[in-house]
Amino acid sequence: MSVEALSRPRPAHDGTDAPLVEIVGLGRTFDLSKRWLNRVLEGSGKVTLTAVDGVDMSIRRGETYALVGESGSGKSTIAKMVVGLLPPSAGSVRIDGVDIWKELGGAEQRQIRRRIQMIFQDPFASLNPRWRVGSIIEEPIKAFDLITDKRERENRVGELLSLVGLDPRDAGKFPHEFSGGQRQRIAIARALSSSPEFIVCDEPTSALDVSVQAQVLNLLRDLQERLGLTYLFISHNLAVVRHVANRVGVLYLGRLVEEAPARTLFSDPQHPYTKMLLDSVPDIDMTGRERTPIAGEIPNPVNPPPGCHFHPRCPLRFEPCDKVRPPLKEYGQSRAACHALEEGRVSAHRD
Amino acid sequence: MTAALSVRNLRVEIPTRRGVLTAIDDLSFDIAPGEVLGVVGESGAGKSITGSAIIGLLDPPGRVAGGEILLSGERIDNLSPSAMRQIRGKRIGMIFQDPLTSLNPLYRIGDQLTETILTHEAISAKAAAEKAERLLVEVGIPAAGTRMSSYPHQFSGGMRQRVVIALALAADPELVIADEPTTALDVSVQAQIIALIKRLCKDRGTSVMLITHDMGVIAETADRVCVLYAGRLAEIGAVRDVVKRAQHPYTHGLMAAIPSLIDDPNEKLEQIPGSMPRLGAIPAGCAFNPRCTYRFGRCMRERPGIYPVGASDASCFLHDASGEAPPAAVVRNAIDAGIDVRASEGAEP
Numbered sequence: 043m044s045v046e047a048l049s050r051p052r053p054a055h056d057g058t059d060a061p062l063v064e065i066v067g068l069g070r071t072f073d074l075s076k077r078w079l080n081r082v083l084e085g086s087g088k089v090t091l092t093a094v095d096g097v098d099m100s101i102r103r104g105e106t107y108a109l110v111g112e113s114g115s116g117k118s119t120i121a122k123m124v125v126g127l128l129p130p131s132a133g134s135v136r137i138d139g140v141d142i143w144k145e146l147g148g149a150e151q152r153q154i155r156r157r158i159q160m161i162f163q164d165p166f167a168s169l170n171p172r173w174r175v176g177s178i179i180e181e182p183i184k185a186f187d188l189i190t191d192k193r194e195r196e197n198r199v200g201e202l203l204s205l206v207g208l209d210p211r212d213a214g215k216f217p218h219e220f221s222g223g224q225r226q227r228i229a230i231a232r233a234l235s236s237s238p239e240f241i242v243c244d245e246p247t248s249a250l251d252v253s254v255q256a257q258v259l260n261l262l263r264d265l266q267e268r269l270g271l272t273y274l275f276i277s278h279n280l281a282v283v284r285h286v287a288n289r290v291g292v293l294y295l296g297r298l299v300e301e302a303p304a305r306t307l308f309s310d311p312q313h314p315y316t317k318m319l320l321d322s323v324p325d326i327d328m329t330g331r332e333r334t335p336i337a338g339e340i341p342n343p344v345n346p347p348p349g350c351h352f353h354p355r356c357p358l359r360f361e362p363c364d365k366v367r368p369p370l371k372e373y374g375q376s377r378a379a380c381h382a383l384e385e386g387r388v389s390a391h392r393d
Numbered sequence: 394m395t396a397a398l399s400v401r402n403l404r405v406e407i408p409t410r411r412g413v414l415t416a417i418d419d420l421s422f423d424i425a426p427g428e429v430l431g432v433v434g435e436s437g438a439g440k441s442i443t444g445s446a447i448i449g450l451l452d453p454p455g456r457v458a459g460g461e462i463l464l465s466g467e468r469i470d471n472l473s474p475s476a477m478r479q480i481r482g483k484r485i486g487m488i489f490q491d492p493l494t495s496l497n498p499l500y501r502i503g504d505q506l507t508e509t510i511l512t513h514e515a516i517s518a519k520a521a522a523e524k525a526e527r528l529l530v531e532v533g534i535p536a537a538g539t540r541m542s543s544y545p546h547q548f549s550g551g552m553r554q555r556v557v558i559a560l561a562l563a564a565d566p567e568l569v570i571a572d573e574p575t576t577a578l579d580v581s582v583q584a585q586i587i588a589l590i591k592r593l594c595k596d597r598g599t600s601v602m603l604i605t606h607d608m609g610v611i612a613e614t615a616d617r618v619c620v621l622y623a624g625r626l627a628e629i630g631a632v633r634d635v636v637k638r639a640q641h642p643y644t645h646g647l648m649a650a651i652p653s654l655i656d657d658p659n660e661k662l663e664q665i666p667g668s669m670p671r672l673g674a675i676p677a678g679c680a681f682n683p684r685c686t687y688r689f690g691r692c693m694r695e696r697p698g699i700y701p702v703g704a705s706d707a708s709c710f711l712h713d714a715s716g717e718a719p720p721a722a723v724v725r726n727a728i729d730a731g732i733d734v735r736a737s738e739g740a741e742p
Contacts, residue, residue, distance in 0.1 A: 112579035221668045222436075251435035251606065251669070256650035256662040263661065278580060281652040285662060308654065322584040324609025326653050328636055339551050339582055 061100035062138060062240060062272050063124065069132035070094040070119050074344065091344045093119040095296040096133070098370070101289075103239075106266065106273040108283040108304070110319070111293035114343050117276045120293075121244045124274060125160045137240065156186045159233035163245035165225035169217040175228055176213030179203070182236040202231040206261060223254035230261065234269070242274045247282065259286060280323050284308050292316050295343055295351040297367075302376035312378040315352050350381065358382040395466040396423035397568050397600035398447065404459035405439070405446050405624075407672070414672040416442045416455065417624045421699075424568065429594065429601040431615030431632065433608060435647075437669050439624040440604045444570045446470075447602070448485055449477040465567060483513040486561030486599075488590075490573035492553035495560075496545040502529075502556055503541030506563055513564035528559040532589060551582035555589065562593060569594065572604045587614050608651055612636050620644045623670055623680040630705025640707040640732055643681045679710070687727050691717045702733050711736055 075081060075088040094116040101107040109117050122128035124135055126142050134141050140154055159182070162168040169178055179199045182188075189195045200210030206227040217225055226246060233241055243262065247255040263286065265271060277283050283290055287304040292315065300313040311317045321333045338355040341347055347354050353363040360382070362368075368379040381387075405417035417439045424430045434440045445451045447462055449472070462470040469480060481487075489495045497505060506525035511518065522541070529537035532555040545553055554574065561569050571590060575583040591614050594601050603615055611618050612632060619629040620641065628641040639645040649663035667684045670676060676683055682692040691710050700712035711719060711727055712735045719727075724738045 112581060223668055252608070253435060253647055253650050253665040254668055256652075256664040257666075259652070260661050260664055279652075280580075281654055284654060285652040285658050304658065318581060320654070322581045323654055324584070324587075324607070324613045326609040326612045326636065326651060327655050328612050328633060329655065333584075339549050340579065 059102070060139070062103045063101040063274070064136040064139075065097060065099045065120075065124070065133070066136075067133035068094055068097045068120065068123060068130055068135065070116075070123060070128065071131045089344060092346070093296050093343065094123070094130075097293075097296075097298050099291055099298065099301065101240075101272060101274060103272055104266070104270055105288040106275050106286050108275040108277060108287035108290045109293055110277060110280060110283050110290060112278060112319075112340055114295065114340050115293040116296040117278075117293055118244055119296075121160070121242045121274065121276050125158050125242050126155060127160075152186060156182075156188075156236045157239050158242070159236060159238040159240075160242045160244065161226070161229050161233050161246045164249050165222055165229050166249070168229055169225055171217055173216075174213065175203075175215055175217065175220075178217070178228065179213070179232045179235050182232060186236050188236065198235070199231075202235055203228075205234065205265070206231045207257075221254070222250050223257055226250060226254075226258050227261065230258075230265070234265070238271070240272045240274070242276070244276045245278070246275075248277070248279070255282070262286065280308075280320060281326075292319065295340065295346050297351060297379065298370060298377075299352065299380070300376060300378040301370075302378075306375045310374075310376075312373050312376045312383055313352075313380050314356050314358050314382070316378075318355075350379070356382075358387065360387070394426065396463070397426045397428070397465060398424040398602065399463040399466075400443070400447070400460070401463070402460035403443070403446060403457065403462065405442055405451065405455060406458040407455045409454075411673065415624060415675075416672060417446065419460075420621070420624070420626050421460075422619050422626070422629055424600045424602060426567070426600055427594075427598045428617065429591070429603055429615045431611035431618040432602060432604045432621065433606065433611055433618060434621035435606060435669050437623070437671070438621040440606075440621055441572055442624075443621070444572050444602065444604050448481055448487060448570060449474070450481075482509060482566075483564045484566050484568065486564070486566035486569040488554075488557055488561045488569065488571040488574045491577050492550065492557045493545065495557050496553065498545050501542050501544055502548070506541075506556075506560060509560055509563045525559075525563070528563060529556070531593070532556070532559045532562075533585075534559075550578055551585060554578060554582075554586055558586075558589060558593065562597070562599070565597070566599060568600045568602065570602045570604070573606070574603070575610060576605070576607070583610070590614065608636070608648065620647075623675050624672070625680055626699065626706075626708055627681070628705060628707040628709075630703075630707075634703060634705050638703075638731060638733075640702040640705050640712065641681075641709050642685045642687050642711075642727075642732070644707075645730060645732060646684075646686075679708075687711060687719070687723050687732075689717075689719045689723055691719075700735065702735060 070093045072091045072093060074091050111117050123130045129143060135143060137154055142154055176199050179202055180195050183195055189198055199213050203210050203212055208227055247258050275286055290304050290307045291298050291301040294315050300316045311320055349364040349366050350368050353359040362381050368381045370377050370379045371384060401421050403417050403420045407414045407416050432440050446457055457470050461468055503525055507521045510521040510524055526537050526541060534540050534555055575586050587610060615632045618632045618635045620627045622643050628635060628644045635644060639648050646665040652662060665684050678694050679692045679697050682688045697708045697710050699706045699708050702712045714735050718737045721738050724734050727734050
């Protein structure tokens with residue numbers, strides 16, 4: 043079997059252009075309360091943290107959708123709910139029209155799970171140090187009973203290794219024999235081994251050095267072209283996102299504040315938070331571009347500000363911002379949630 | 394003018410069971426008074442070890458095996474531990490990556506600051522407390538007076554790093570060593586902290602050695618930058634020269650590999666093949682030669698010295714006007730890439 047044959051033909055466009063992943067009203071709360079007895083004795087109430095709050099988004103086949111946000115914005119929580127690692131408290135995740143969190147029959151569940159894979163941030167934590175690389179990569183193949191013949195499975199592992207730029211003989215080694223970038227390649231090979239269509243990449247290059255980061259980003263791009271993959275790419279690094287994404291969603295304290303095609307988001311950001319985030323990217327090209335200094339820090343998510351979560355840091359805040367949550371509305375190609383934009387207090391587009 | 398810090402031919406060794414590893418090999422640089430020198434490199438390049446060696450806090454069994462470290466012209470690498478303690482905190486301030494681990498969680502912020510000031514200055518407790526509060530105001534902590542009695546866990550990450558900066562500046566040091574001061578912070582806060590360090594050191598005329606892996610932070614903050622690779626100096630020069638017109642093939646590749654907000658997102662990123670060698674397996678000759686696109690015969694045999702190129706210095710044979718000349722094709726490629734080759738062109742292979 044050639045490397046090319048590993049990829050199933052690109053999912054046929056049936057003309058409807060239905061998104062591969064559809065997320066509707068997704069929410070997740072965590073209960074941080076003390077134990078019942080302590081609550082009674084100390085008279086303290088329940089404490090909940092809303093990590094993700096009513097997020098709607100859809101990901102088209104073959105595209106890279108990037109989620110950006112600072113720590114505590116709910117990026118990773120969304121990733122876990124999308125791959126099926128963490129049940130949502132509200133809303134639904136549909137992959138190819140199937141709600142992955144609905145009660146599915148065992149076979150159906152396995153079928154849908156095979157099509158979703160994940161790449162984690164830290165390649166030093168995501169590979170079992172006691173397993174040989176070959177066993178790590180073939181585990182999904184075994185788990186989904188994709189190839190039963192041992193010899194054939196070994197061949198497949200070899201092909202996957204060469205697909206990600208490693209030597210097929212590396213299958214016999216242990217993870218500690220590899221550098222960070224090589225380990226991330228192993229994690230990618232493992233994610234590809236069940237022939238998925240959709241891969242969630244949670245900060246795949248944050249733990250890597252820049253020269254190695256470029257290798258991994260280029261590899262992910264090549265694989266997408268060759269295998270027709272769809273990515274949900276999670277990152278806090280806007281310059282990286284600009285390089286990989288077709289569309290970008292910006293999260294702030296668990297809510298989507300802006301979503302736009304990548305080109306539009308970077309050339310014409312709408313939401314004041316997005317503008318601020320772009321301004322805070324270090325000016326590595328030394329263009330001396332004008333930058334607005336940013337005030338404040340992300341507030342505590344247990345007790346977020348009322349109304350628009352961003353209003354205490356926002357230069358454009360006015361009457362309704364501290365009371366009413368702004369709805370996500372369309373402005374040209376972008377969607378943004380901001381009262382100032384809604385009321386036309388700032389022109390939606392640059393001249 | 395005497396340099397605030399002068400490092401001469403520094404060599405740091407780490408003896409292990411399998412032999413002695415050389416973590417820093419023949420490293421020299423100067424920091425002028427009031428200057429911000431960025432020290433960049435990937436993990437394992439020896440940035441933090443350089444910082445630890447300067448302040449005399451190398452983790453054993455690591456040791457300074459050669460060279461000199463001079464602070465305003467006085468040697469400090471051969472001082473006794475107690476003499477070094479007088480310098481640390483007093484004449485060299487330190488800011489570390491994780492503000493939570495550099496503050497004592499059991500002491501109030503005000504007490505930690507006052508203690509530092511009292512250790513280094515002969516003033517009354519009251520005057521020290523006043524100075525501590527002034528410092529907190531200076532680093533931008535709101536309601537500094539009441540925050541003096543708060544514990545570190547009551548501050549957010551960015552505010553904690555501000556407290557650490559106040560601690561580093563408490564005894565008005567000549568030099569501040571900041572080791573990855575913004576790496577643990579979110580981007581929006583990172584920009585605030587960079588601006589703060591820059592402003593404070595400018596106001597006070599403090600020299601800064603800023604250690605980071607983030608070229609963006611360097612481009613924003615530093616006056617000059619020193620690029621390390623495998624414990625050796627690759628290139629040193631004014632920040633604009635190094636960022637815009639890197640002369641060492643490694644720096645050149647590194648700059649091209651960093652995604653930016655103005656390059657074409659549809660183009661692939663340039664990548665340097667392979668990764669930095671481990672300390673135990675540094676290749677012979679130039680440490681970068683297995684990953685270098687411009688290497689030629691000499692690179693595998695001899696170790697390059699430091700050669701001047703324009704206003705920078707780079708450790709690459711492309712800039713050595715004497716000795717074996719690089720092949721014509723290599724010279725042409727390097728010139729096309731924007732490297733000012735000084736070596737004479739060799740024959741066509």
